[in-house]
Structure formats: structure tokens, C-alpha cells
Amino acid sequence: MKTKYLIIGAGPTGLGAAHRLMELGEHDFLILERNPHAGGLAASFRDDKGFTWDIGGHVVFSHYAYFDDLMDSLLGLDRLEHERESWVRSNSTWVPYPFQNNIRHLPKDARWECVEGLLPGNRPEARPENFGQWIETVFGPGIARHFMNPYNFKVWATPPELMQYGWIGERVSVVDLKKVLRNIILERDDVAWGPNNTFKFPLHGGTGEIFRRLAARMADRIEYGQSVAEIDAAKRTATTGQGLTVEYGTLLNTAPLDLLAGKWLVQRDETMVDAASRLTHNSVHVAGIGLDAADVSERNSRCWMYFPESDSPFYRVTNFHNYSPNNVPRPGEQLAFMCETSFSAHKPEKVDELMDRTVRGLVNSSLLRGDRVDDILTRWEIAVDYGYPVPCLERDGALRTLQPRLESMGIHSRGRFGGWKYEVANMDHSVMQGVEWAERMVQGTPEKTYTLD
Known part of the structure; x- marks a missing residue:
């Protein structure tokens, strides 16, 4: 040929x-x-129960x-068009994304720790040599501890100290102390940042x-x-x-x-x-959990959520039922949680145990009630060797x-x-x-x- x-x-x-x-x-x-x-x-x-799954949380937005x-x-x-609604689970509470702009939702001690780290003299002033140092320099030790460090290790399965930071560009909202304080005092959320604050998704x-x-x-x-x-x-x-x-x-x-x-x-x-x-590179395990919605309150409006804490294996969960009603076999009546967990030599995982750990993580994170685990209709999973470069x-x-x-x-x-x-x-x-x-x-x-x- x-x-x-x-x-x-x-x-x-x-x-x-x-x-x-x-x-x-x-x-x-x-x-x-x-x-x-x-x-x-x-x-x-499409799994054998009629649920549709992606290999991770893809959305359609464009620069071209x-x-x-x-x-x-x-x-x-x-296709459908959505306004992004994304959240971070930190300190057992929900913080609107970007985390650093909305720390008013944290418990008081954690909130002060994040603000204190932003005050003059509390951040390194030397030019950072790696992503870990960049996090500390830009966000201070409080935001680094409560979100940036644990989340980035969970998503990249690589210590931030082994990564460069030139890739960041528009992917990370840097922090503005004046804006942080204003949002706390005025009790105002700042959620519109980023190129994907609106996105499209196929209808079927x-x-x-x-x-x-x-x-x-x-x-x-x-x-x-x-x-x-x-x-x-x-x-x-x-x-x-x-x-x-x-x-x-x-x-x-x-x-x-x-x-x-x-x-x-x-x-x-x-x-x-x-x-x-x-x-x-890292590898990524994607777990799809599908079940009937018990009541309207379970169908929250969030698009996706980030998880820096250790009570769940995943770094992100997508409410895939919100992307298109046709991602579930009975539109409007069912839930589809798409959960992503990374692994590598730096962050080994027992892949054959990740589905069970994912379900426990959904319960720990308040996305799934413990008494509803037996109601799960489908458990779909795929592990991809090459997840993120x-x-x-x-x-x-x-x-x-x-x-x-x-x-x-x-x-x-x-x-x-x-x-x-x-x-x-x-x-x-x-x-x-x-x-x-x-x-x-x-x-x-x-x-x-x-x-x-």
C-alpha cells in the first residue's frame, strides 16, 4: 500500500x-x-445499561x-450550550471555582490561613524554579496547602516540584489579594473566570x-x-x-x-x-456510576467538581447527566457521575480496586448517600495508559x-x-x-x- x-x-x-x-x-x-x-x-x-460515557470530562469551547x-x-x-458551574470540595465544604477567588466559603480558620498567606512578606520573592515553588510564590502557603498542592498532585500524579510552570497561561487563575478580600467582605462569588465559562456539548x-x-x-x-x-x-x-x-x-x-x-x-x-x-505522563482511570435519581435535589446544577482531599481517590467528578439528558437512558430521571483518578510511579494505584474506592469517595464527598449504594445500576470503567502529558x-x-x-x-x-x-x-x-x-x-x-x- x-x-x-x-x-x-x-x-x-x-x-x-x-x-x-x-x-x-x-x-x-x-x-x-x-x-x-x-x-x-x-x-x-455506551454501556450495556444504556448510559453514555466519555474518557474524562471533555467540553467544547474554542479559540478558533x-x-x-x-x-x-x-x-x-x-448540541447544547451550558454556563459552567464548577466547585471545589475542600474542608468538607463546597467552594465555587476558582478556589482562590472564593475562599469566603471555607471555615474561618482555613479562610484566615489562605488570606494570611497572601499578605505582604508571607510569599517567597525569589524567581520560582518549578511548579511547586510557583504555587507558593503566587498563592501563598495557605491556598497551596488547602487546594493547589494536593489537587495538582492528584491530577498530575507527579510532585509539583518535578514540573515546570511555563505551561500555565490561561489554565490557572492567578490570585488578587484585593479581590479576595473584597469577595470575603462583600460576600460575593467570582465564578466567571476562564475560557470555558460557557461550553457546548453534543446532544447525543x-x-x-x-x-x-x-x-x-x-x-x-x-x-x-x-x-x-x-x-x-x-x-x-x-x-x-x-x-x-x-x-x-x-x-x-x-x-x-x-x-x-x-x-x-x-x-x-x-x-x-x-x-x-x-x-x-500519567495514566487515568475513569469510572462511570449510574443510578436513578431518588428526588430532584440529587440533580444539582453543577457541571464538574474538583477534589483535593484524601477522602476520595478521584481528582474530578463530572455530573455527566447535566451535559446532555441523553447521556442517561431515561433523561431527567437518572444520575451519571463520571469520576477520574490519576496514577503513575509517583502515585501508584491498585486499578482493580478503584471502582469500589470511587463509590466510597462519592459517599465521603456527599455526592451519593450511603444508603443509595445498593441502588447503583451501572459501574462502567476504563483505564488509559496515556492520560495527560x-x-x-x-x-x-x-x-x-x-x-x-x-x-x-x-x-x-x-x-x-x-x-x-x-x-x-x-x-x-x-x-x-x-x-x-x-x-x-x-x-x-x-x-x-x-x-x-
Whole structure:
């Protein structure tokens, strides 16, 4: 088999690239996808009880007109729009997100500890050298202890001291002491911060419906069930574990970069293998808990909730029944809690015990009454090895080693794990990395979302 453009992975980046190639009149491409379905980490599944689940809490919001237009063409009116309502469970109470802007909801001792840490002279003044130091410098020891440190360890499964902080950008609301005090004194909440304060969601089929529809536009150019085993950059061939060999002109990889450079590539050398080994990631277990709603009060209006405390294994729970009524088999009558727990060598978990611990955590966090555990209708779960690419201290050096070498071989690696830059790994970023790569290939225009510097 022979193709001009070979794309590894039918996730958001690979499908975005293929779609843009077709728009530009280029149809000589092929996608290899290891799974029997499209979507990658944005796929969705329907369990045997009729509940729909995503692989984690995805929402649709955008920085790009192209992405907005694409969503319009794919979903039309088959989507809902929500105002974000997210909360943090801290000190056995609920604090509106962003936590640092709404600490008035904390018990008095914890509230004072957070404010005291923000007062002049109580935060380090030296330039931080890692994410842990950045947290202390920006938020002070109180907010660090009550939220930032425990939450970030739970989500990244990596000590903040082993992470850089250049990735943060618009993802973390920094703190303003005057605003904090004003909100406390005036008893006012500040909840509108962030690019996803409104978001859209498919009416049917979960997030995966977006990419099922996109993949259908190029169904004859996708080979499912084909997992890459070897890439020979000199021969310009890719071989799968199922025995398929494809000769290509240019390769777009959206699979994990550490696998490409450290395992699959025939021309890998010691330097590349070492750089690949310095890229770190966490793994994520997603547990879906579905049951009938006993009364209206159980269907609270929250979209998702963050959990820094140790009485639950998960770092986030999504009220998936609020995203679309069709995520449950009996709309308006059932609850769907989607719970995410990370794990790694720094934060090992017994995955086979996480479902039971998740249920206990829902009870501990007051989301599920203890007497309702026996009413659970479905327990769906999936564990993904590659959950989040961690912006570790060695990441940028590893990317500076790997990406130019790959580019010189006619291999371009993009996407959440193909590019390994969490700061441009939202759904819109991921699709646009593929779109901009296709425009670079066909039109010669420079990429803007993912850069090699």
C-alpha cells in the first residue's frame, strides 16, 4: 500500500489534518488507527445499561473560528450550550471555582490561613524554579496547602516540584489579594473566570459523536485495528503489528511521541531514546456510576467538581447527566457521575480496586448517600495508559532534541501526545494542530498552535 500522506491516529489531530487535506483538494492520504473506532481520548462509549460515557470530562469551547465552523457543520443543532458551574470540595465544604477567588466559603480558620498567606512578606520573592515553588510564590502557603498542592498532585500524579510552570497561561487563575478580600467582605462569588465559562456539548453520543461524524467523511481512508510496530524513515515505510506495510511520502504522527522516537523508529539512536525516556505522563482511570435519581435535589446544577482531599481517590467528578439528558437512558430521571483518578510511579494505584474506592469517595464527598449504594445500576470503567502529558522539568529539552530530528526525516509529530505540550492540548488545539499541519504541507503556511521552539 502506498500513500502521499500517512497519518497515525484517528483522534482529533489526525482527523483534523485529514479533513483539512480534503478541503485543500488533497485526497492521497491514509489514516492508521489501532482501535476499532475513531476519536482517540475523545471517544465515547455506551454501556450495556444504556448510559453514555466519555474518557474524562471533555467540553467544547474554542479559540478558533475554523474550529467553531467545523463544529457547526458536524453538529448543527444537535448540541447544547451550558454556563459552567464548577466547585471545589475542600474542608468538607463546597467552594465555587476558582478556589482562590472564593475562599469566603471555607471555615474561618482555613479562610484566615489562605488570606494570611497572601499578605505582604508571607510569599517567597525569589524567581520560582518549578511548579511547586510557583504555587507558593503566587498563592501563598495557605491556598497551596488547602487546594493547589494536593489537587495538582492528584491530577498530575507527579510532585509539583518535578514540573515546570511555563505551561500555565490561561489554565490557572492567578490570585488578587484585593479581590479576595473584597469577595470575603462583600460576600460575593467570582465564578466567571476562564475560557470555558460557557461550553457546548453534543446532544447525543457524548464527545465521541463529534469525531464519529468527522471520521465518516473520510471512512474509506481509515484503516482501523492497525497498531504501528515499526517506522523506517529511510525507506519511508510504516509497518503494523497486524502485518500491513504502508509506503508514504510524509508522515504525521499523533500517537505518543515517546513510543515513536524510543521504540518504533528504526533510525532511533541513543540520544533520541534518552530524550524519549525523559518525557513523562500519567495514566487515568475513569469510572462511570449510574443510578436513578431518588428526588430532584440529587440533580444539582453543577457541571464538574474538583477534589483535593484524601477522602476520595478521584481528582474530578463530572455530573455527566447535566451535559446532555441523553447521556442517561431515561433523561431527567437518572444520575451519571463520571469520576477520574490519576496514577503513575509517583502515585501508584491498585486499578482493580478503584471502582469500589470511587463509590466510597462519592459517599465521603456527599455526592451519593450511603444508603443509595445498593441502588447503583451501572459501574462502567476504563483505564488509559496515556492520560495527560506531564510538563516535567525535562520536557522542553527533550522536545528540542526530538522534534527537529524527526522533521528532518519527514516525520511530524503533533497532538496531545504526539506534540507533548499540555498547554496546546485542548480539543480545539488538538484539531487545529492537524489543520495547520495540513495547511503547511499543501500551502506552505507556518503552523501557529504548535511550534518547535
